Amino acid sequence: MAKKFTEELKKLQNNFISMGIDVNEEIYQATKLFLSSNHADKNIVSNQDKNVNQKEVNLEEQALNLIALQQPVANDFREIICILKASSDLERIGDHAASIANEAVHLKAVIQNPDVERIITQMSLKVRTMLESFLNSYYHNDSYESRVIAQEDILVDKYFVQARKLIMQEAEEHDLAIDALYNYLRVIRLLERIGDHIVNLTEWILYRNSGELVELNPGKIEPDLVRRDLEKNKNNGLIDDKDNQ
Amino acid sequence: MGKILSTKNLRLYYGKSEALHGISLKFLDGEITALIGPSGCGKSTYLRCLNRMNDLLDNVTITGTIKLQGKDIYSPKMSKSEIRKKIGMVFQQPNPFPFSIYDNVAYGPRISGVKDKKVLDEIVETSLKKAAIWDEVKDDLKKNAVALSGGQQQRVCIARTLAVNPDVILLDEPTSALDPISSVKVESTLMDIKKDYNIILVTHNMQQASRISDKTAFMLNGRLIEFDKTEKMFLNPENKITSDYLNGRFG
Numbered sequence: 074m075a076k077k078f079t080e081e082l083k084k085l086q087n088n089f090i091s092m093g094i095d096v097n098e099e100i101y102q103a104t105k106l107f108l109s110s111n112h113a114d115k116n117i118v119s120n121q122d123k124n125v126n127q128k129e130v131n132l133e134e135q136a137l138n139l140i141a142l143q144q145p146v147a148n149d150f151r152e153i154i155c156i157l158k159a160s161s162d163l164e165r166i167g168d169h170a171a172s173i174a175n176e177a178v179h180l181k182a183v184i185q186n187p188d189v190e191r192i193i194t195q196m197s198l199k200v201r202t203m204l205e206s207f208l209n210s211y212y213h214n215d216s217y218e219s220r221v222i223a224q225e226d227i228l229v230d231k232y233f234v235q236a237r238k239l240i241m242q243e244a245e246e247h248d249l250a251i252d253a254l255y256n257y258l259r260v261i262r263l264l265e266r267i268g269d270h271i272v273n274l275t276e277w278i279l280y281r282n283s284g285e286l287v288e289l290n291p292g293k294i295e296p297d298l299v300r301r302d303l304e305k306n307k308n309n310g311l312i313d314d315k316d317n318q
Numbered sequence: 319m320g321k322i323l324s325t326k327n328l329r330l331y332y333g334k335s336e337a338l339h340g341i342s343l344k345f346l347d348g349e350i351t352a353l354i355g356p357s358g359c360g361k362s363t364y365l366r367c368l369n370r371m372n373d374l375l376d377n378v379t380i381t382g383t384i385k386l387q388g389k390d391i392y393s394p395k396m397s398k399s400e401i402r403k404k405i406g407m408v409f410q411q412p413n414p415f416p417f418s419i420y421d422n423v424a425y426g427p428r429i430s431g432v433k434d435k436k437v438l439d440e441i442v443e444t445s446l447k448k449a450a451i452w453d454e455v456k457d458d459l460k461k462n463a464v465a466l467s468g469g470q471q472q473r474v475c476i477a478r479t480l481a482v483n484p485d486v487i488l489l490d491e492p493t494s495a496l497d498p499i500s501s502v503k504v505e506s507t508l509m510d511i512k513k514d515y516n517i518i519l520v521t522h523n524m525q526q527a528s529r530i531s532d533k534t535a536f537m538l539n540g541r542l543i544e545f546d547k548t549e550k551m552f553l554n555p556e557n558k559i560t561s562d563y564l565n566g567r568f569g
Binding site for chain 2: 079143148
């Protein structure tokens with residue numbers, strides 16, 4: 074009985090990690106699709122997203138069965154709740170990636186802004202690194218790393234604010250490019266949201282490890298933080314990952 | 319908060335072998351404390367120390383102190399009958415005496431000298447009401463208690479314990495011989511009366527411990543492993559071994 078439960082729980086954990094890896098790949102493919110002009114394989118992300126959605130449904134079913142049939146408590150209970158809640162965040166991240174790919178497919182671009190695209194590349198890289206570190210800290214029960222990852226979301230927020238400013242400037246100069254600029258705005262917003270969901274993921278690790286329910290999103294804890302930091306560095310031009318470490 | 323029961327460094331030996339390895343716990347008035355742990359971990363042995371039931375066994379040595387309201391219950395000045403009046407006990411198998419419901423509940427008060435019929439009537443009614451069985455038996459108090467269902471018998475036994483107005487109620491797996499519906503009735507009885515008593519409950523039923531107790535003590539091999547608020551124990555225990563036990567990994 075207990076052995077069966079332990080095996081089922083192990084399976085659940087492995088499926089969760091596997092879903093995380095898939096979502097990470099989905100973000101990569103989606104931004105690649107958006108930034109490249111080659112849309113030959115435009116269905117790749119939507120197929121990946123279907124797979125991720127199915128994985129989430131399976132995870133939920135497994136987790137709910139374990140709760141109903143085995144009635145876990147204490148550490149096992151927290152583990153299952155962590156996976157149940159975190160898998161919803163992973164699924165949302167996957168949806169956002171699919172929306173980014175969708176923007177690529179419907180791109181009516183007549184304009185390209187290399188600065189904005191550079192920021193989009195950086196944002197995508199950043200959220201993927203955060204997601205990889207999240208999976209690592211999940212696997213190693215590492216609460217400290219989880220907190221560090223959550224802090225990194227501030228950088229994603231800064232990229233977002235900077236890119237938005239550039240897009241607005243561009244909009245003033247080229248009235249006719251609103252559609253294309255709107256694509257940019259959508260994509261940076263989606264990447265920023267992905268960052269927020271990754272922070273949620275780290276919060277579930279803390280719950281799993283210590284039973285604490287905490288808010289780790291630096292932008293929510295201190296809403297003024299991004300603006301203040303950016304003003305401090307406004308003479309330095311575009312932020313760089315290195316400046317913010 | 320005058321009904322605090324506490325043990326300090328309680329050790330119990332069968333001959334030379336130590337069965338309880340120094341247990342210190344404090345039970346508070348108005349709370350239900352659950353004692354959990356695998357069979358043979360010493361929780362029933364410990365419970366029996368709390369109203370000196372182990373005194374009946376030969377070859378048993380007990381060291382450490384057990385105090386009720388600051389008084390050592392093992393002191394020669396304390397009489398066993400006085401202790402058992404203050405610290406009542408309900409067992410795993412319902413054990414009503416083979417006479418009427420009324421006489422079962424009136425047994426304790428009569429022994430302590432209550433003779434007035436009116437007073438006895440009142441004690442019986444109040445006790446049966448507190449034990450949440452009055453409505454089921456009030457028209458048939460002359461009925462032999464043994465003829466009741468298991469769940470009803472157990473609630474009569476609780477009423478019998480309440481009739482002598484104890485400070486502390488010890489319960490040794492009080493629902494393990496009952497069906498789920500009767501168990502829930504006994505559990506709600508305990509929840510209803512807990513504000514006036516200090517209740518200590520040995521149980522093998524983890525859901526029962528999490529449903530009704532305020533604090534939980536986990537014992538293993540004669541040692542106290544962890545003692546905390548039940549919510550903490552069932553959500554986030556300090557020791558992995560506590561979590562493993564609660565999830566049925568051993569025991």
